[in-house]
Amino acid sequence: MYQIRTYNKISDKGLSRFSKDQYNVGEDVGQPDAVILRSQKLHNEPLPESVLGVARAGAGVNNVPVEEYTKKGIVVFNTPGANANAVKELVLAGMLLGSRGILQGKDYVNTLGDMTDAGEMSKLLEAEKKRFAGSELAGKKLGIIGLGAIGSMVANAALALDMEVLGFDPALSVEAAWRLSSNVRRMESVQALLSQVDYVSLHVPAIEATRNLINAETLSVMKPNAVILNFAREAIVDASAVVEALNAGKLGQYICDFPEPCLIGHDKVVALPHIGASTAEAEENCAVMAANQLMDFLENGNIVNSVNFPHTVMARGEGGCRITFTNENVSGVLGNVLSVFAANNVNVIDMVNKSRNDVAYNILDLAEKPSEDVIAALKAVEHVISLRVI
Numbered sequence: 001m002y003q004i005r006t007y008n009k010i011s012d013k014g015l016s017r018f019s020k021d022q023y024n025v026g027e028d029v030g031q032p033d034a035v036i037l038r039s040q041k042l043h044n045e046p047l048p049e050s051v052l053g054v055a056r057a058g059a060g061v062n063n064v065p066v067e068e069y070t071k072k073g074i075v076v077f078n079t080p081g082a083n084a085n086a087v088k089e090l091v092l093a094g095m096l097l098g099s100r101g102i103l104q105g106k107d108y109v110n111t112l113g114d115m116t117d118a119g120e121m122s123k124l125l126e127a128e129k130k131r132f133a134g135s136e137l138a139g140k141k142l143g144i145i146g147l148g149a150i151g152s153m154v155a156n157a158a159l160a161l162d163m164e165v166l167g168f169d170p171a172l173s174v175e176a177a178w179r180l181s182s183n184v185r186r187m188e189s190v191q192a193l194l195s196q197v198d199y200v201s202l203h204v205p206a207i208e209a210t211r212n213l214i215n216a217e218t219l220s221v222m223k224p225n226a227v228i229l230n231f232a233r234e235a236i237v238d239a240s241a242v243v244e245a246l247n248a249g250k251l252g253q254y255i256c257d258f259p260e261p262c263l264i265g266h267d268k269v270v271a272l273p274h275i276g277a278s279t280a281e282a283e284e285n286c287a288v289m290a291a292n293q294l295m296d297f298l299e300n301g302n303i304v305n306s307v308n309f310p311h312t313v314m315a316r317g318e319g320g321c322r323i324t325f326t327n328e329n330v331s332g333v334l335g336n337v338l339s340v341f342a343a344n345n346v347n348v349i350d351m352v353n354k355s356r357n358d359v360a361y362n363i364l365d366l367a368e369k370p371s372e373d374v375i376a377a378l379k380a381v382e383h384v385i386s387l388r389v390i
């Protein structure tokens with residue numbers, strides 16, 4: 001039986017992918033082969049040595065100590081694009097909240113609970129509604145920083161709303177470029193983008209290069225009425241610099257999915273409790289994708305959508321036994337492993353060897369299962385980090 005530990009609320013649609021006769025799945029699983037989670041922070045949570053893979057049912061992996069796991073040979077997966085539509089829709093809602101007096105108007109109407117005369121109420125509302133007037137999105141400039149799964153969807157939706165869209169993404173993937181409308185104007189720098197836009201939406205991962213991307217300096221080039229939308233991560237925006245800019249009349253509004261103490265109660269801030277991906281559809285998509293990827297990894301050794309290991313897939317062939325191993329990405333390791341097979345008359349039928357940064361990953365189909373001594377000799381090869389017999 002494979003053991004899967006879960007953290008957070010993972011959709012049943014995903015968890016039910018794990019067949020009951022092959023998988024034991026739950027929060028209390030003691031010696032897990034794999035972990036499936038959403039936003040649980042794993043940095044200070046020691047994982048048992050038994051863990052081979054961690055699947056983030058979502059996009060961002062800043063809650064997982066990826067570098068540390070890579071050194072241990074733990075494969076980290078995410079589910080690219082599986083919740084992108086949910087985030088896109090909330091960003092659109094965020095832009096509408098920023099452009100019209102929706103929340104303010106609703107709050108005002110809710111103060112009228114003591115009125116009993118409908119005619120009086122109607123007269124009052126018609127007199128007061130000018131306080132809640134807004135402006136339209138059509139014709140406004142939206143800047144998008146990060147044009148991956150979410151950013152490209154937001155860009156295309158904004159174009160459909162007749163907005164002018166400017167984008168910045170120095171590492172745009174080919175797939176993302178295919179998804180993106182050619183009407184998105186490419187900008188060469190964050191500053192150039194920020195200085196022109198009425199709205200800016202952030203869709204970059206939280207990594208060292210994006211920490212405090214929005215700070216006092218970048219804020220200083222923005223239009224005084226501009227609206228920042230942050231549905232990416234807290235770390236990307238210096239919230240105290242944002243509050244200073246809002247208070248000084250140098251920024252219009254801040255709309256985000258990441259409340260921080262300094263933002264609470266500010267009348268130019270709309271802060272939501274990290275609900276960008278909280279739709280039934282996104283939760284299901286992410287959970288199903290994460291479960292499928294984990295099953296393929298545990299049962300076949302295949303690696304799809306990993307953030308730290310190379311994409312490695314080999315169809316199951318005639319072989320009687322499959323071995324996978326991870327090694328430090330230095331020369332000679334594969335040769336030394338194959339020498340162990342040769343010295344012990346083990347026939348390798350098929351194999352694939354891929355590398356990514358400091359790790360290499362290998363899948364080998366063998367004519368038959370090697371002896372325990374051979375397996376021990378393989379594990380002892382210098383620079384081999386971990387090895388599985390499937």
Ligand SMILES: NC(=O)C1=CN([C@@H]2O[C@H](COP(=O)(O)OP(=O)(O)OC[C@H]3O[C@@H](n4cnc5c(N)ncnc54)[C@H](O)[C@@H]3O)[C@@H](O)[C@H]2O)C=CC1
Pocket residue numbers: 058059060061080081083084087145146147148149150151168169170171172173176203204205206209210231232233257274275276277278
């Ligand atoms: N609020 C929520 O519930 C959710 C938040 N997110 C956040 O949104 C982020 C983006 O998600 P996806 O679009 O699915 O990821 P993605 O990986 O498809 O796209 C990220 C894009 O950012 C670009 N990028 C990286 N560094 C950059 C930089 N310094 N400047 C400009 N662009 C840069 C990449 O080239 C890539 O195209 C996630 O990493 C996560 O933190 C994702 C899903 C839900």
Ligand SMILES: O=C(O)CCC(=O)C(=O)O
Pocket residue numbers: 038039057058059060061083274277278
């Ligand atoms: O699982 C969630 O609700 C959070 C989603 C998220 O932030 C992500 O996918 O990066």
